[in-house]
Amino acid sequence: MNKTVKNADEALAGLEDGMTLALGGFGLCGIPENSITALVKKGKKNLTCISNNAGVDDFGLGLLLQKKLIKKMISSYVGENAEFERQMLSGELEVDLIPQGTLATRLMAGGYGMPAIFTPAGVGTEVAEGKEVRRFKFNGEEKDYLMEYAFEPDFAIVKAWKGDTMGNLVFRMTARNFSPLVAMAGKITVAEVEELVQPGELNPQEIHLPGIYVTRIFQGEKYEKRIEQRTVRKGS
């Protein structure tokens, strides 16, 4: 079984206007840089993007925002992007802000074949408006939980550190973040990797996401890996 495609353009075949995409990454850490570049070039519009963050003005999903390709963002935190803020305040961009754990678990539920989850996050807040609330006795206390639906994006797009041609993925450090969850939720899942290897080269015990969830895989041309907040201490 070989899921390898040549490049991001080939990996994103079938992606159309109006589709829902989920993308991995936390801030700029672990984002699918090559696929985002290809999305900008492709120019498909009215996209709904599920991603924890929305990039910065000139990198990550900010590049799609600049081209006005995104109709709606579903995120937990979007504080680093002036163009995002402008489009949101002017009403050009629809924004659904949801708790970070809810975002992660709704993606997970998609990949786990479960239509909904119950979470206490957001109970009593504006996040709960219009949502079903159920009371459970659990973990020694009785409290309210919100029902939240699984995500089923048309395309899931992630970056991994290493992957093999069968789609098995290994992530590096905190670049893992949402990526395995995004990858498991997709109807079509695209994985770009820093290093593409042959089956057998990855240790089966150390695979973070089995290839069954991955539709297409390719080695990214180059990675900038921009750091958002470079913090260091003195000395050595």
Add this chain to the structure above:
Amino acid sequence: MLDKNGIAKRIAKEIKDGYYVNLGIGIPTLCANYIPQGVNVVLQSENGILGMGPFPFEGDEDADLINAGKQTVTLLPGAAIFDSALSFGMIRAQKVNLTILGAMEVSENGDIANWKIPGKMVKGMGGAMDLVASAKNIIVAMQHVNKAGESKLLPSCTLPITGLRCVKKIVTELGVLDVLPEGGFKLLERAPGISVEHIQNATAGKLIVDGEIPEMILD
């Protein structure tokens, strides 16, 4: 009156040996600098770290290794990396012993508002709603009054709520207060040189002063 580091130093005394701790952005992050010697704790960062270490030395930054504030960090021996669903799983399952976070407002029944100022700041809640909905032990680190001089300890929150009845303790530049289950801010300690009257004037919600209030001991 305490500065930010003073608040962090006082809160750090609440961190006990063996705790798993999640520190929010801002003053809470500073608490890591004041954890007493001999107190072994594991710091959780909700983007997927247990065993987070200090900032890297210059030149050792790794774009793939950041904390939830998107700052470059390091890992300590025994650290573990995991995905975001597992990270919030351990938070929801109350495996994390202590959560320290900032707030814009806290009400006298423990409601917290810290994610949105309508028409002004709309950045999102990040992991704050998940943390406050599940954590058993939440300490808020914040200024007692805002820049306009208005109290942030209120009868009820005026800003959009992050979570209901969840804050247990508040440490400000003026003092330490418990939020009582039946409602009300119970004054426990005063910051050095601060009078009870000063704290009373800065607290819009119900302040409970029971007997002599000691000055806090920082060292």
